[in-house]
Structures are given as structure tokens and as C-alpha cells.
Amino acid sequence: MDDQTRMMTGLTGLGGLAQADVGDPDSVRKQQSLGQPQQDIGDILQQIMAITDESLDEAQARKHALNCHRMKPALFSVLCEIKEKTVLSIRGVQEEDPPDPQIMRLDNMLLAEGVSGPEKGGGSAAAAAAAAAAGGSPTDSSIEHSDYRAKLAQIRQIYHSELEKYEQACSEFTNHVMNLLREQSRTRPISPKEIERMVAIIHRKFSSIQMQLKQSTCEAVMILRSRFLDARRKRRNFNKQATEVLNEYFYSHLSNPYPSEEAKEELAKKCGITVSQVSNWFGNKRIRYKKNIGKFQEEANLYAVKTAVDAANVSAQASQANSPATPNSGNKYLILSGQGRVKADI
């Protein structure tokens, strides 16, 4: 049985709105058996037009009568089916939504920053990690840390309250629409499936709003990070001991002040800084030394003497232990070497 025939069958069952000229003697018999008068199209239209003239109570009464009609569920399901096959099939295709990569990125970032994750730990961990990356010692930046955490908590709170508001609004609106559609389904063909689809559409709309919220939260976090944890802004001079260690190495290797990866790691460990900070330091030192050797000469000699003394101490200890002395390769040369030679080396 095709849709058309099915619909006709349903319509005849409703009697009052049935067509008389279908040409089906069986349907006529059914109508007559129901005690309904035969009607033509003109009569039906007349009835429809008359509805607008009816009072609200009359209309409600008719609506109720229609709803109570024993064939109503059959007609309803047929109409739903037809609607499903025509209107909904057109837009049904693109409604399957795969997880949005953008939303996933935002979620990941918010989780990493401790905004959307569990209440405790995340934010401070992120702050600590960022501070460690910036090379700050734990004590000198603790004030900034608490400040950062406070601001992050603020962002977090705003994010969650907004999210909650959106979710509440979404569920309220969904309920409202569902009730509306259920109510309307008493008079027009709206299947539960269609209501479900409508709910999905609403949820998508609200999730796009949520994405905007997530986006702006991410932006806020990024701004906060750059303001509080940007390494350049939070530059701290290395402590005296670290600078001494670096200078000692630099001046004792003046002929080739390019520490190997191993040497950098060693220096980083000694100074309590990162390998990249060691690289930065040597990069800056080389270029600044080269630019103004005269200015650094005093410093160079100072460290040369210092390393010479250290080497002498070491060799003294070594000779005490009956070992041949192994003088430091760089320092003696440095004292004797002229500025020109050093310049040529660098």
C-alpha cells in the first residue's frame, strides 16, 4: 500500500473530513455506517472557513472531538510518516555532527590551563610549569603565582557560572519547545522523532554559543599568561654564583667559547638554569664581548687569574697525591694573549 492510499484510508476513517468522491464504494459504506453525511470538497472548505468564525470554546470542543476520534492515531501516524519522508529527509542528511576539532582544541586548552578540569591543582600546576619554563625561581615569583592563580580562578568561576547559565537556559528552552511541540502534536503531525530532532538542533545552537564562551575564555587565559608569565617580562638576573660559573667557562674557553651540548648541560646543572638559558647567555656574551673587548678585558683577566689560582690549587693537590699536574688549557694563554689574538679567535 502506498502512502497516498494509506492517507486516503485514514481520511475516510475520520468521516467529517473525508472525501465522498473517492470512488471507493467501501469507503462510502464505512461513512454511512458511521452515520456521517456525505460531503463534497465545497462542504469541507465551508467547514474550515467556519472554524474561524467559531468561538474559542466551540473550536476547543471540535479540537477535542477530533482528538478523541478513534481513527485519529492512525491518521496521525500516516501524516507523520509522509512528513518524515518528504520534509525531514531533505535536511536529515547533514544533521549527524562529528566532534568538532575546534571545540576539541578549546577543550584541551581549557583543561590544560586548569579552567575546565577538576577544581584543585590544575591551575597552579599550569602556573608552576609556566614559571619553570620562564626560569623563575620558586620563591621570587610566588607573589606573581598567587596573583596569577587568583585571576585564573576568577576566569574559571566566570566560565563555570556562564556555562551553567547556558546549560540551564538550554534545558529550559528545550523543555519549552518539547512541551510546545507535544501540545501541537495534538493538532498537527509531529512525531516523537521530529521532537527529538528539534531538541538536537537546539542543543547544537547552544553548543555553538558555548564554543564562543570557550573561545573567549581561552583568549582571557592567553592574555593572563602573557601578562603574568611571559619570561621576557619576568626577567630575573642570574644569581652571582651562576654568572661566575658561566664567566669562568667563557673566559677559560675564550679561543672557542662554544660549549658542547654536554658542557651546556653541566653548566645548566651547576647554575640552576636551563640549557637554553645557557645557550642564550653564551650567545649574548659572545656578541657583547666581541662588540667591546676593551670593556671586558678587566673581567677577562679577573677570571683568568681566578681560574689560574683554582688550577694551581688543583695541581697542588694533585702533586700531593703524586700525580702529574694538568694545567687548565685556557687561562694561562688568556693572561699572555693580546687583544688582537682573542679578537681573531672570535
Next chain:
DNA sequence: CTCGATGATTCACC
């Protein structure tokens, strides 16, 4: 506040 020092970043080059 000024200014030199200094650690970090960026970009071009090899």
C-alpha cells in the same frame, strides 16, 4: 627617573 646591564626573542644566514 635615567641609563647601562642583561636575559630573552626574533630573524636571517649557513
Next chain:
DNA sequence: GGTGAATCATCGAG
């Protein structure tokens, strides 16, 4: 990728 050079941003002494 490591380096040189220029530059930025901050520190800290005066």
C-alpha cells in the same frame, strides 16, 4: 638546528 645580530623588556644602581 646553531649562531650572529638586532631588538625588546626588565632590572637595578645612582
